[in-house]
Amino acid sequence: MGTNTTDKICHYNRTVDFFYEKSGKNISEYWRNRDYVIVSLGMTVCFIVIFSNLLVMGAIFKNRRFHYPIYYLLGNLALADLFAGVSYLHLMFHTGPWTIKLSQHQWFVRQGLIDTSLTASVLNLLAVAVERHQTIFNMQLHSKMSTRRVFIIMLCIWLVAIVMGLVPAMGWHCLCDLENCSTMAPMYSRSYLVFWGVLNLLTFFIMVAVYTRIFVYVRRKSKQMSQHTTQMRHKETVFNLMKTVSMILGCFVFCWTPGLVILLLDGLGCGKCEVLRFEKYFLVLAECNSFFNPIIYSFRDTDMRRTFKEILCCLCQRGSRKGASGVYFNTLEQEKYKYRAAEPTGKTNGIPLIRAGSEDIPAHSET
Known part of the structure; x- marks a missing residue:
């Protein structure tokens, strides 16, 4: 009311609580037990992620x-997840009763940081999937992409993420259209939430398609090489590949699906859906994806774990501990020299596919 198709009333001078009241999202004036639990849990996750x-x-x-394309991408993923941890930590200090003290600009900054970090994290996951696809289908031990190209990809990821974080503040909001305001993010337009949710779902489906194609391809190749290797090695290869792909996709689905579902329900204007009831819990769950990523992509690498120990123990023994007995998951450089010296039984048509006794090789290939 008070607006028409030609003249819209814009509420640029209104306080944040005005939009929260309009959307039906109440800001508590005091800290409740539920708020303490959510903030405590959120801050704990943030510190672990960072x-x-x-x-x-x-x-x-x-x-x-680790100075190879795949590790550069994993490093960029870690940077995105680190930024996500910082963004959520910033949110924890500007939520609950503190929200009412925010200006419109501060509120958009708070939300924009989260959008940027989560978008960068998801795009990095996609970049890792595409890199693994290219490497495996070209039958390479590691990508032939130049360092320059890798850094251009990383730069593009951050540019897209930053734009996605700035879009609402630059005009795709509901300050001039209160009827289109979101319930979960009262100053965001519902159409933006739908756009952002669909974009992330599209990214997810692309990841599923890429990893499924990788699995089918490696399974077919492992069958071809089974005549030159033992049946046990063949089964082990397929099993480990399945396990790694399932971990990657399962973690992504588990952490993101609940949040994306309520985001889309809110964007589509589902009045009967109690999106606010689970909003904060699903937000923390989505943040947990940034905690699981280092585990899945890095902690399974024995060489990476050994470097972690050196860092944590303040040891400066670079290059003093080359090789390791019982290593199941080696770096690309180690694999390159192992393949050159290995017997031809681990190759298909002269091209290395998997090393004998490498229980976790598929995990490295599918990251």
Whole structure:
């Protein structure tokens, strides 16, 4: 009311609580037990995310064996997840009763940081999937992409993520159209939430397609090489590949699906859906994906774990501990030299596919 198709009333001078009241999202004036639980849980996750991803970035920087395209992408993923941890930590200090003290600009900054970090994390996951696809289908031990191209990809990821974070503040909001305001994010337009949710779902389906194609391809190749290798090695290869792909996709689905569902329900204007009831819990769950990523992509690498120990124990023994007995998951450089010296039984048509006794090789290939 008070608006028409030609003249819209814009509420640029209104306080944040005005939009929360209009959307039906109440801001508590005092801290409730539920708020303490959510903030405590959120801050704990944030500190773990920040620490674990700093550790990954430090290991990649410290160990020259990790200076390959796939590790650069994993380092960028760790940077995105680190930024996500910082963004959520910033949110924890500007939520609950503190929200009412925010200006419109501060509110858009708070939300924009989260959108940017989560978009960068998802796009990095997609970049890792595409890199693995290219490497495996070209039958390479590691990608032939130049460092320059890898850094251009990383730069593009961050540019897209930053734009996605700035779009609402630059005009795709509901300050001039209160009827289109979101319930979960009262100053965001519902159409933007639908756009952002669909974009992430599209990214997810692309990841599923890429990893499914990788699995089918490697399974077919492992069958072809089974005549030159033992049946046990063949089954082990397929099983480990399945396990890794299932972990990657399962973690992504588990952490993101609930949040994306309520985001889309809110964007589509589902009045009967109690999106606010689970909003904060699903937000913390989505953040947990940034905690699981270092585990799935890095902690399974024995060389990476060893570098972690060196960092944590303040040891400066670079290059003093080459090789390791019982290593199941080696760096690309190690694999390159192992393949050159290995017997031809681990190759298909002269091209290396998997090393005998490497229980976790598929995990490295499918990251």
